[in-house]
Amino acid sequence: MQIDPKKARSYREFLYILPFILLVAVFSYFPLYGWIYAFHDYQPPKPITAETFVGLKWFTYIVSNPVRTADVLRVLRNTFAISGISLFFSWFPMIFAVFLNEIKCKPYQKFVQTVTTLPNFISWVLVFSIAFNVFGSNGAVNSVLTDMGVISKPISFLKSKDHLWFKMWLWLTWKNAGWAAIMYLAAITGIDEQMIEAARVDGATRMQIIRHIIIPSILPTYFVIVMLNIASFLNNGMEQYYVFQNDFNRKYIEVLDLYVYNYARSSIKNYPLSTAISMLKSIVSVALLAGTNAVSKLIRGESFI
Amino acid sequence: MSKHNPGGVQLDKSFTDRVISVITYVVYAIFAFVCVFPFYYIFINSISANNLSERGKVILYPIGIHFQNYINVTKIPGLLNAAKISVLRTVVGTALTVIVAGFLGYMFTRQTLWKRKFWYRFVVVTMYFNAGIIPWYLTMDKLGLTNNFWGYIFPTIIQPFYIILCKTFCESVPQELQDAGEIDGAGTLRIFFSIMLPVIKPILATIAIFAAVAQWNSFQDTLLLMTSTDKYNTLQYVLFQYINQANSLKALISSTTSSSNLAATLARAATATSVRMTVTVVVVLPVMMVYPFFQRFFTKGIMIGAVKG
Numbered sequence: 001m002q003i004d005p006k007k008a009r010s011y012r013e014f015l016y017i018l019p020f021i022l023l024v025a026v027f028s029y030f031p032l033y034g035w036i037y038a039f040h041d042y043q044p045p046k047p048i049t050a051e052t053f054v055g056l057k058w059f060t061y062i063v064s065n066p067v068r069t070a071d072v073l074r075v076l077r078n079t080f081a082i083s084g085i086s087l088f089f090s091w092f093p094m095i096f097a098v099f100l101n102e103i104k105c106k107p108y109q110k111f112v113q114t115v116t117t118l119p120n121f122i123s124w125v126l127v128f129s130i131a132f133n134v135f136g137s138n139g140a141v142n143s144v145l146t147d148m149g150v151i152s153k154p155i156s157f158l159k160s161k162d163h164l165w166f167k168m169w170l171w172l173t174w175k176n177a178g179w180a181a182i183m184y185l186a187a188i189t190g191i192d193e194q195m196i197e198a199a200r201v202d203g204a205t206r207m208q209i210i211r212h213i214i215i216p217s218i219l220p221t222y223f224v225i226v227m228l229n230i231a232s233f234l235n236n237g238m239e240q241y242y243v244f245q246n247d248f249n250r251k252y253i254e255v256l257d258l259y260v261y262n263y264a265r266s267s268i269k270n271y272p273l274s275t276a277i278s279m280l281k282s283i284v285s286v287a288l289l290a291g292t293n294a295v296s297k298l299i300r301g302e303s304f305i
Numbered sequence: 306m307s308k309h310n311p312g313g314v315q316l317d318k319s320f321t322d323r324v325i326s327v328i329t330y331v332v333y334a335i336f337a338f339v340c341v342f343p344f345y346y347i348f349i350n351s352i353s354a355n356n357l358s359e360r361g362k363v364i365l366y367p368i369g370i371h372f373q374n375y376i377n378v379t380k381i382p383g384l385l386n387a388a389k390i391s392v393l394r395t396v397v398g399t400a401l402t403v404i405v406a407g408f409l410g411y412m413f414t415r416q417t418l419w420k421r422k423f424w425y426r427f428v429v430v431t432m433y434f435n436a437g438i439i440p441w442y443l444t445m446d447k448l449g450l451t452n453n454f455w456g457y458i459f460p461t462i463i464q465p466f467y468i469i470l471c472k473t474f475c476e477s478v479p480q481e482l483q484d485a486g487e488i489d490g491a492g493t494l495r496i497f498f499s500i501m502l503p504v505i506k507p508i509l510a511t512i513a514i515f516a517a518v519a520q521w522n523s524f525q526d527t528l529l530l531m532t533s534t535d536k537y538n539t540l541q542y543v544l545f546q547y548i549n550q551a552n553s554l555k556a557l558i559s560s561t562t563s564s565s566n567l568a569a570t571l572a573r574a575a576t577a578t579s580v581r582m583t584v585t586v587v588v589v590l591p592v593m594m595v596y597p598f599f600q601r602f603f604t605k606g607i608m609i610g611a612v613k614g
């Protein structure tokens with residue numbers, strides 16, 4: 001029997017990538033099968049069987065059990081507040097980049113860019129360590145304020161729920177703004193120098209150049225960022241909120257991702273309900289992504305995924 | 306001043322321009338300070354007299370410089386092991402991620418690959434969904450990857466972003482190069498290892514640095530997977546424990562200092578604060594050290610966050 005050598009090669013090449021395809025299948029696709037736990041009375045380590053199947057029990061439980069409902073509403077409120085603040089201030093890295101670009105002293109510009117990007121590369125645990133060491137009761141801030149006589153006893157910045165959502169935005173911005181600005185800086189470099197020169201010759205001030213040339217030129221980039229922001233509205237991740245949570249702020253810091261983890265880890269060990277919640281979250285997230293992508297296609301004529 | 310006087314307008318303009326300049330310089334100086342000072346603050350505290358740093362007396366410059374803290378932390382049970390695990394996962398994880406991203410990026414440019422487009426999408430689309438932590442944990446548990454070092458490695462090998470970057474890079478390499486190899490009788494794998502690998506080194510370097518930082522910074526997988534053993538705690542994880550569990554940290558410290566150093570003065574004996582600060586420096590340091598090499602990859606790296614499949 002004769003095998004077409006071309007076909008043989010094409011299958012052989014597939015064999016080379018097969019192990020990696022299997023890795024993807026196991027670690028990215030197979031966990032989706034775990035969603036069936038949301039339809040069972042699953043009590044680890046007992047396996048699920050036909051008897052444990054409970055249909056939509058856990059989904060209706062979310063709305064029928066007043067305590068759970070209140071919990072989920074609280075967590076949704078936190079998620080919406082924290083993501084909402086991020087979305088509301090999403091222009092910040094853009095403006096940061098625009099004015100950074102106005103600095104004519106290149107070494108200074110480079111320096112600012114370098115140091116403001118650094119926090120992006122450290123972990124949330126390190127950010128928390130910094131927060132703890134600088135804002136803790138013996139930290140730099142409290143000790144300076146006490147020495148100056150502004151306060152008589154240390155303020156517990158971290159162990160309080162005051163302005164918590166805004167503080168979380170501040171930490172997020174401290175970590176990410178410099179990095180996010182790089183994309184805008186790259187977009188600004190792409191602007192035709194002649195256009196700016198022409199405006200200058202015509203007597204435009206710097207603010208006018210920024211308003212009428214630079215910002216309109218980088219708005220498409222900003223648009224994509226806003227769309228991505230909306231698409232990941234429910235996906236705050238849990239790391240930042242996990243490290244910053246404590247008994248004083250837990251009711252306000254628990255976003256969906258953290259709640260799912262905390263709830264599964266709590267004494268109740270209710271894996272099915274946690275799975276149900278995160279399943280709903282995943283479905284809404286994918287819908288949001290598809291929706292924003294469609295909007296992007298409609299407005300810009302280009303999708304971002 | 307009438308609007309027909311160009312000199313007057315000029316003066317006004319340059320004045321506001323200058324005000325804007327000054328404000329910009331000052332505001333960015335504040336931003337820079339806010340980003341640099343915390344690192345500096347923690348560093349000077351880690352080398353200052355411990356009784357002063359514990360009471361928040363070291364703010365602008367180190368006082369009573371000593372390096373005993375860096376010796377003390379090596380005596381904390383578990384810390385050296387955590388450092389070993391952190392380094393090991395960074396090295397092994399990065400190496401595998403990079404070579405696999407390069408290989409798959411190359412393979413997905415091979416027109417001859419069976420159902421190439423389908424498999425490419427099969428891999429890339431995983432960026433956009435996520436089963437959630439519990440199904441993921443249960444999967445890992447079934448595979449025996451909980452409380453197991455390989456739990457850090459296997460799930461991180463395939464990174465669709467990096468594969469896309471490599472594929473794009475491979476596409477920019479002239480096809481003639483591969484054709485020449487083919488004529489000389491090299492097979493698919495031989496072409497990759499002997500011809501493409503040396504050519505795509507720049508993109509692999511970029512990926513290596515980002516993957517290494519991601520591995521080093523990883524915290525959540527320890528939290529989720531290593532539920533019943535301390536053996537595989539990473540530096541990130543133990544640092545978090547030290548910050549959150551001051552009491553158990555005190556117990557750890559007393560067990561290290563009481564026996565070892567009779568001459569330890571108040572300024573040098575380990576305190577919860579000194580340990581926290583010192584470990585923080587140790588954990589930040591590797592990132593700081595590779596940071597200068599990073600910078601030229603920034604613009605390429607930002608693509609990793611906003612790339613189109």
